[in-house]
Structures are given as C-alpha cells and as structure tokens.
Amino acid sequence: MTAPISAPGHPQQPDGAPAPEAPQAGYPLPPLPEGAPGKPAGQFDAKQKTVLGCGGMVAAFLIVLVIAAAMSPSEAKPAKAAEAKPAPTVTVTVTATVTVTAPPPVAAKAPEPTQEAAPQTAQVPDMTGKSGDLLVEALKTSGFADGYKATSFHDVSGQGRTVLLLTNWKICDQDPKNKTIPITDKISVGVVKFGESCP
Incomplete structure (x- = not known):
C-alpha cells in the first residue's frame, strides 16, 4: 500500500488529516478549537495563563499605587504646613507732614519814656509859739507821713539840752x-x- 503523499507546506498526520499550519512570526497564535484532542473545552494553555497572570498583577499594582497616592500623608503635609504657616507680617509706615504757619513777628514796642514822678509835697504851717507836739500833728494833717520824723528839734537856750517831751517845749523858730x-x-x-x- 502506498503512503499518501502530502502537499508541500501541508504535512499530513498519520490518520490522514492535514497537519495544522505553523504559526508565522509576528502574529498571535490562533485559538485552538474547542474539543481539540488532548485539551478540554474552556481551558487556557500555559502561555495564555502567563499573559493573563501578568496582566492581573499589573492591574493590581496600578490599583495599589492609586490607593497609596490617595492616602499618602506626604501630600497632606504641605497642605497642613501651608495652613499652619503664619501670614507674613506687613509693616506700614505712615509719615504725616504738619505745616505750621507762624504768625508774623510783632515789632517790639519801644518803651515809652517815663517821666520821673514829681516828689509829693505838703504845706508846712507856721506853729511859732506853740508846743512841739502840735507842730507834729499839723504836719501829719498837711500830708507828711510821720510828722515827728519830718522835724528836727533843738534847744536854742544855749544850754544844749535834749528835747524829749514835746509838750514841755515851746517853738521859738522853724524853717521853713x-x-x-x-x-x-x-x-x-x-x-x-x-x-x-x-x-
């Protein structure tokens, strides 16, 4: 019995069925049909499991990164620091200018020439023949402040006596x-x- 000749590029399997084509470089493997010999339906081969496992790990890693970024205290610290940072102190200097207008200078008033007051005068009455005490009283009445101090009594009898009690002495002469x-x-x-x- 002659063995069947297989066409080039299509090797045949022992049972006479054509062998599956070899995958070309750069293209994914075509899925195996369900019910393929040696593989139950709905199951993945080792390569597909590896791809799915890596994809799941990447997704889980991304989710963990997002959660960690949301709950990271490093981002909350600047906000708290910004809140706790005191506001800068602003110093405002206000300079007020006050203009004072001085009144015009007043010329010094020259002092008026003062006239010497004329000495106060009084009339001296003639009290010849009267007692000395009456002359003192008359001088005080005329305007002398003190009639006794305004007079100078002396004894003209030639005895050189001191004049003490004016009522005992008679006026012989007075000047003026x-x-x-x-x-x-x-x-x-x-x-x-x-x-x-x-x-």
Missing part, C-alpha cells in the same frame, strides 16, 4: 514855715522850755 516843700525834706525847729524866753 508857711511854705510847700517835698515831704522828704526836714523841718528845723528851735525850742525852749515853756516859762523861758526865746533868744
């Missing part, structure tokens, strides 16, 4: 008399004791 004089001037009065004659 019946005349207006400054109240600062002195009045000279010559006296003797009553009962004695004036010289």
